[in-house]
Amino acid sequence: QVQLVQSGAEVKKPGASVKVSCKASGYTFTGYYMHWVRQAPGQGLEWMGRINPNSGGTNYAQKFQGRVTMTRDTSISTAYMELSRLRSDDTAVYYCARGFQGMITFGGVIAPGEGWFDPWGQGTLVTVSS
Amino acid sequence: SYELTQPPSVSVSPGQTARITCSGDALPKQYAYWYQQKPGQAPVLVIYKDSERPSGIPERFSGSSSGTTVTLTISGVQAEDEADYYCQSADSSGTSVVFGGGTKLTVL
Numbered sequence: 001q002v003q004l005v006q007s008g009a010e011v012k013k014p015g016a017s018v019k020v021s022c023k024a025s026g027y028t029f030t031g032y033y034m035h036w037v038r039q040a041p042g043q044g045l046e047w048m049g050r051i052n053p054n055s056g057g058t059n060y061a062q063k064f065q066g067r068v069t070m071t072r073d074t075s076i077s078t079a080y081m082e083l084s085r086l087r088s089d090d091t092a093v094y095y096c097a098r099g100f101q102g103m104i105t106f107g108g109v110i111a112p113g114e115g116w117f118d119p120w121g122q123g124t125l126v127t128v129s130s
Numbered sequence: 131s132y133e134l135t136q137p138p139s140v141s142v143s144p145g146q147t148a149r150i151t152c153s154g155d156a157l158p159k160q161y162a163y164w165y166q167q168k169p170g171q172a173p174v175l176v177i178y179k180d181s182e183r184p185s186g187i188p189e190r191f192s193g194s195s196s197g198t199t200v201t202l203t204i205s206g207v208q209a210e211d212e213a214d215y216y217c218q219s220a221d222s223s224g225t226s227v228v229f230g231g232g233t234k235l236t237v238l
Contacts, residue, residue, distance in 0.1 A: 045229040045232070062131075101162060118184065
């Protein structure tokens with residue numbers, strides 16, 4: 001079955017970096033985007049960006065530009081998300097999720113767009129504390 | 131920045147119908163998706179492409195779209211449906227994913 005298994009919880013000091021891994025199984029890794037979403041304690045879901053495992057191309061949310069790096073290793077079907085210059089408000093559960101293609105219409109013309117996420121990894125708690 | 135608006139909470143009695151709305155100006159141009167999240171668990175997809183139901187999701191979950199609003203409907207609500215529900219789509223350029231703020235469904 002399709003499964004995403006993430007690395008374990010991390011505790012980091014402010015200013016440090018964290019790298020979370022997401023190992024995929026049960027499907028062709030290079031055939032689907034991999035997205036990263038985070039959820040601060042008691043808060044909603046926040047999209048961070050995505051990587052195309054086939055090309056390595058990335059698309060980051062504006063909020064995280066310059067601080068996040070998404071990479072992949074196709075030989076082991078694993079995606080990575082590294083967040084640098086950590087602050088206390090980066091404390092959150094970080095999820096990876098397989099992305100499907102959606103569509104968007106521009107004046108009657110249909111173009112590829114962002115799709116849905118299924119499945120999600122189990123989540124990785126990152127705690128930033130001095 | 132672009133936003134999807136959901137009600138913070140919805141309450142229904144068992145067996146009744148729950149409707150959770152999600153509004154956004156770009157929704158007429160692209161699909162919306164819905165996720166269920168129970169405490170301490172990862173989100174689970176319950177509706178994709180506005181109204182399609184993934185395999186394994188009960189038939190009581192359905193979705194619809196009208197203009198700038200999409201709706202998740204849960205018919206015959208059960209106690210196990212108590213959870214947070216999030217809508218998801220993208221901004222008007224179609225290149226940036228956006229989530230609604232989430233709706234807490236309480237089964238009375």
